[in-house]
Amino acid sequence: MEESDNQLLDRYAAGDESAFEELVRRHQRTIYDLAYRMLENHADAADLAQKTFVQAFLHHRTFRRASSFRTWLFQIGLNLCRNALRGRDRAPHEDVEDVVLQAPQDTFATVAAAELQDRLGHAIRALPPRQREALVLRVYHDQAFADIGAIMSCSEGTAKANYHHAVNNLRRVLVERKGKS
Amino acid sequence: MTCQEVQDWTVAYLELDLDASCVREVTAHLEGCPSCRAEMEAVRQVLVRLKGRTVTDPGERFWREFPAGVHRQLMDAQGKEGSPPGPSPRRVFRNHMPVRAWPLALAASVMLVAGVWLLGSRIESHNAGPAPNGKTVVHAPVKGLPDTPDLVEADWPGAWYEDPDTILVEMASSLDRQTVDRLFGEI
Numbered sequence: 628m629e630e631s632d633n634q635l636l637d638r639y640a641a642g643d644e645s646a647f648e649e650l651v652r653r654h655q656r657t658i659y660d661l662a663y664r665m666l667e668n669h670a671d672a673a674d675l676a677q678k679t680f681v682q683a684f685l686h687h688r689t690f691r692r693a694s695s696f697r698t699w700l701f702q703i704g705l706n707l708c709r710n711a712l713r714g715r716d717r718a719p720h721e722d723v724e725d726v727v728l729q730a731p732q733d734t735f736a737t738v739a740a741a742e743l744q745d746r747l748g749h750a751i752r753a754l755p756p757r758q759r760e761a762l763v764l765r766v767y768h769d770q771a772f773a774d775i776g777a778i779m780s781c782s783e784g785t786a787k788a789n790y791h792h793a794v795n796n797l798r799r800v801l802v803e804r805k806g807k808s
Numbered sequence: 809m810t811c812q813e814v815q816d817w818t819v820a821y822l823e824l825d826l827d828a829s830c831v832r833e834v835t836a837h838l839e840g841c842p843s844c845r846a847e848m849e850a851v852r853q854v855l856v857r858l859k860g861r862t863v864t865d866p867g868e869r870f871w872r873e874f875p876a877g878v879h880r881q882l883m884d885a886q887g888k889e890g891s892p893p894g895p896s897p898r899r900v901f902r903n904h905m906p907v908r909a910w911p912l913a914l915a916a917s918v919m920l921v922a923g924v925w926l927l928g929s930r931i932e933s934h935n936a937g938p939a940p941n942g943k944t945v946v947h948a949p950v951k952g953l954p955d956t957p958d959l960v961e962a963d964w965p966g967a968w969y970e971d972p973d974t975i976l977v978e979m980a981s982s983l984d985r986q987t988v989d990r991l992f993g994e995i
Contacts, residue, residue, distance in 0.1 A: 647875075647879070648875045648879075651874065651875040651878050652871075652874075652875060655871060655874050655875070656871070659863075659866070659874075660863050663863045664863065669864070669866060673866065673870070673874075676874075677874070677877050677878050677881055678881070680878040680882075681878060681881045681882050681885050684878075684882055685882065685885055685886070747854075747857050747858070747861065748861070751858075762858070766855070766858045766859060772825075787820075787825070790819070791819045791820065794819045794851060794854060794855065795818075795819065795851075797854050797858070798850055798851050798854050801854065802850070
């Protein structure tokens with residue numbers, strides 16, 4: 628039977644380095660995904676994901692275990708993302724997804740789908756930070772609204788409202804852009 | 809139920825986040841309202857498109873090396889903060905150096921210092937040399953220690969086993985000046 632995160636944390640606190648590696652391996656993809664979806668480039672996402680784990684292990688004694696270790700990692704990761712976005716130069720960046728989608732294609736349908744994804748990408752970037760956080764946590768990490776509230780330090784209702792506004796905003800922006808083009 | 813109410817609940821409806829009675833009402837409204845049905849489909853498409861946005865996998869090598877990278881950063885951060893997170897350096901040190909060795913090392917140090925001090929004090933008393941009246945000076949017993957015998961008249965082999973340090977000091981102090989000059993002059 629697989630050990631729980633808390634059991635691994637206990638082992639790590641007792642000096643077992645293998646527990647550290649197991650915990651990182653267990654959550655590294657999730658935290659990288661979160662960071663990538665917030666920061667939208669590999670270098671920043673990789674750096675932030677590592678920092679998230681560093682902070683978690685540095686302060687693991689303050690983790691009260693009221694939530695899951697994963698939820699706690701999300702909290703740390705999102706805080707670091709907010710700081711990174713605040714300090715980031717808003718210069719245009721290279722989006723790997725867009726690059727892939729904009730590669731020369733023959734069929735009209737594929738190009739149209741790529742354009743739609745590109746518009747969606749821009750619309751997501753334009754969302755207010757809290758809405759974007761709720762959207763990423765819900766759509767890509769299947770978090771319950773109660774957990775999203777815990778991660779974002781707000782109530783479940785506020786988390787839900789942020790998510791609903793995000794989806795409705797995307798819908799509106801996509802319709803407006805479609806009308807303009 | 810009005811069109812506005814249905815549109816307010818569109819996301820919750822698609823997320824299955826409505827109670828059963830609300831779901832029935834929205835469903836009934838959608839059946840008779842093409843514009844709300846179109847709106848519902850548009851929002852559903854947004855969610856489908858959102859789900860379709862994938863993150864490019866950085867590759868197995870990246871994932872393999874990721875924990876080591878975290879470990880390096882953690883070591884750096886520990887150095888800066890001065891507070892180790894997991895196993896403390898004390899514990900790590902303890903694993904390599906049994907704690908019981910510390911009292912032994914301390915006791916050995918104390919004995920060494922005491923020995924040097926004792927030797928120094930005896931050399932001092934012997935360097936005083938014979939008294940002006942020609943009698944051999946019997947060195948005073950060291951304070952706090954049991955009285956030491958007069959080595960001039962003592963049984964040397966017996967004294968050697970009891971207190972070799974004192975015998976050595978006695979032998980050194982009994983060398984006359986000429987012998988010392990001859991020995992060290994050659995060096």
